[in-house]
């Protein structure tokens with residue numbers, strides 16, 4: 743009995759307010775990148791593999807000529823830094839976009855944050 747009361751007391755401790763940290767991602771459009779046909783495509787392939795190994799890359803869309811991928815989740819500052827770095831490395835600015843991270847991966851043009859049918863992965 744006394745044990746149970748202790749446990750209840752512990753649960754009643756007020757939790758410190760922990761605001762959810764904002765999570766961001768960087769979408770890299772490898773389809774556009776490859777269609778431009780410059781060296782940046784190779785540069786990105788190497789870096790994409792690096793992010794992938796760290797578990798920081800997810801695929802949004804795959805086509806025979808390339809894939810649209812998203813780096814993350816990162817902090818907003820890290821995402822903006824990464825996007826800048828990628829553009830500075832020669833990737834066309836139109837192929838790179840920092841955006842808020844969403845639980846469900848959305849296509850680059852989608853502005854929804856909640857799961858949507860259009861972007862739902864094929865079953």
Ligand SMILES: [Zn+2]
Nearest residue numbers: 848852858861
């Ligand atoms: Zn969507």
